[in-house]
Amino acid sequence: MTTALTLAWEAPTIRPHGMGEINKFGHRARRHNHVEDIDGVAIEELVATYGSPVFVSSERGLRRSIRHLRGLFERYWPTAVHGWSYKTNYTSAVCMILHQEGSLAEVVSQFEYDKARRLGVPGDCIVFNGPNKPRAAIHRALSEGARLHVDHFDELAMVSDVARELGRVVPIGLRLNFETGFTEAWSRFGFNLDSGQAEEAIRRIIADPYLRLAGLHTHIGTFILDPRAYGAAITTLCRVLGEAEALQGIPLDYLDIGGGFPSRNALQGLYLPPDQAVPDLEDYVRAIADALARGTADRGQPPITLIYESGRAVVDDHQQLITSVVGTKALPDGRRSAVLDAGVNALFTAFWYDHEVRMTRPATGVAADTVLYGPLCMNIDVVRRSIQLPPLVAGDRLVIANTGAYNNTQWMQFIEYRPAIALVLEAGGHCLIRAAETLDVMCQQDRLPPHLATIVPAPLRRVG
Numbered sequence: 001m002t003t004a005l006t007l008a009w010e011a012p013t014i015r016p017h018g019m020g021e022i023n024k025f026g027h028r029a030r031r032h033n034h035v036e037d038i039d040g041v042a043i044e045e046l047v048a049t050y051g052s053p054v055f056v057s058s059e060r061g062l063r064r065s066i067r068h069l070r071g072l073f074e075r076y077w078p079t080a081v082h083g084w085s086y087k088t089n090y091t092s093a094v095c096m097i098l099h100q101e102g103s104l105a106e107v108v109s110q111f112e113y114d115k116a117r118r119l120g121v122p123g124d125c126i127v128f129n130g131p132n133k134p135r136a137a138i139h140r141a142l143s144e145g146a147r148l149h150v151d152h153f154d155e156l157a158m159v160s161d162v163a164r165e166l167g168r169v170v171p172i173g174l175r176l177n178f179e180t181g182f183t184e185a186w187s188r189f190g191f192n193l194d195s196g197q198a199e200e201a202i203r204r205i206i207a208d209p210y211l212r213l214a215g216l217h218t219h220i221g222t223f224i225l226d227p228r229a230y231g232a233a234i235t236t237l238c239r240v241l242g243e244a245e246a247l248q249g250i251p252l253d254y255l256d257i258g259g260g261f262p263s264r265n266a267l268q269g270l271y272l273p274p275d276q277a278v279p280d281l282e283d284y285v286r287a288i289a290d291a292l293a294r295g296t297a298d299r300g301q302p303p304i305t306l307i308y309e310s311g312r313a314v315v316d317d318h319q320q321l322i323t324s325v326v327g328t329k330a331l332p333d334g335r336r337s338a339v340l341d342a343g344v345n346a347l348f349t350a351f352w353y354d355h356e357v358r359m360t361r362p363a364t365g366v367a368a369d370t371v372l373y374g375p376l377c378m379n380i381d382v383v384r385r386s387i388q389l390p391p392l393v394a395g396d397r398l399v400i401a402n403t404g405a406y407n408n409t410q411w412m413q414f415i416e417y418r419p420a421i422a423l424v425l426e427a428g429g430h431c432l433i434r435a436a437e438t439l440d441v442m443c444q445q446d447r448l449p450p451h452l453a454t455i456v457p458a459p460l461r462r463v464g
């Protein structure tokens with residue numbers, strides 16, 4: 001039996017070929033299959049409830065994601081522990097999902113430390129990184145048993161001072177940076193190994209009666225596309241571990257490999273699409289575990305604890321942004337463009353990703369090179385510089401994928417209110433996890449001295 005397909009007739013169109021529309025792998029553009037729901041909740045219901053734009057996280061996706069990564073580590077290096085990188089997404093509900101799944105908190109500022117404590121994370125379940133730790137934050141962290149990773153010599157002196165004040169030996173970690181041969185070293189963070197700085201820091205700690213070296217940390221970068229970089233980093237950490245243990249005469253408690261695994265986003269400038277460019281997470285975990293096994297084989301200790309601080313690989317792919325088309329415009333060079341109600345103010349990652357954009361209705365008309373602008377009255381506000389899309393009309397909804405990492409922390413309070421964040425619940429339904437900003441929120445930190453409290457005595461001159 002054959003089924004008759006009824007398709008609407010469309011007039012044939014001829015249009016010029018645009019640069020970048022095709023490469024040797026074929027069309028960069030995906031098929032324009034549209035999306036009508038997120039985890040079973042209709043897009044229109046989400047917009048009706050929370051407005052547009054709105055970020056929508058998936059509880060099921062987040063839980064699956066961290067369980068998958070944790071499962072890989074359990075298989076290859078069972079003493080591994082995940083530290084949730086707060087700066088990737090510190091929306092409270094997202095942090096709590098990850099803590100419920102067993103992740104420690106990895107924080108890089110006094111604010112993030114305080115936030116983790118307020119959410120109920122015990123001090124000894126916090127890893128405290130970052131180059132700026134005020135004395136009060138160091139005091140609190142050390143008193144509460146956090147794993148503090150020292151970044152530079154001035155901080156080391158302060159940590160030593162606070163430990164003396166506490167009157168007990170404090171375990172601390174050191175952040176190291178070094179060449180892996182695969183990535184450019186992030187040499188501004190931590191102690192440089194190749195220059196001898198790290199060795200000097202280790203000697204100072206060992207000589208300090210109030211300090212004990214407990215861990216070594218590195219974070220080799222972000223969106224690292226070659227798992228071998230992690231093997232190289234672990235090999236170096238293990239070498240330093242051996243040297244430090246020999247010097248100190250006491251074994252260290254852990255190594256911390258930081259974050260940096262990629263998500264499924266398309267980095268701008270990357271030739272291949274993410275499904276070809278991004279290796280499986282298992283390749284990273286295996287590279288780490290193999291190097292750990294080799295590097296600690298002669299240590300004569302139980303398998304060392306490994307902390308990993310994956311941020312974007314855990315959350316990026318489990319949040320989407322629903323945005324609406326405000327208007328469309330033909331550009332003078334013939335391209336199409338659309339103005340959206342969300343731009344780089346909300347979607348900061350548009351600066352470095354070519355986010356996938358999907359429509360919420362079946363496409364009609366011929367796809368063509370389109371520029372997607374945000375709502376800001378600023379030239380920088382471009383969500384996609386070039387994307388193949390069918391003709392858009394005002395009121396269309398678009399769903400921008402993989403927006404869970406670094407947006408709800410780096411977004412700007414600039415020109416527009418920042419939108420709400422909703423969570424589609426694993427048990428069904430959805431709820432608000434962060435309210436959209438209002439005028440009160442925007443103004444609450446302002447203070448008006450009395451003589452500026454009213455516009456009188458300089459009445460406004462009306463125009464005309």
Ligand SMILES: Cc1ncc(COP(=O)(O)O)c(C=O)c1O
Nearest residue numbers: 085219222259260309310311312
């Ligand atoms: C110390 C540290 N840990 C973890 C992360 C999280 O990195 P990612 O999101 O690339 O996994 C970062 C991000 O820069 C970091 O600086």
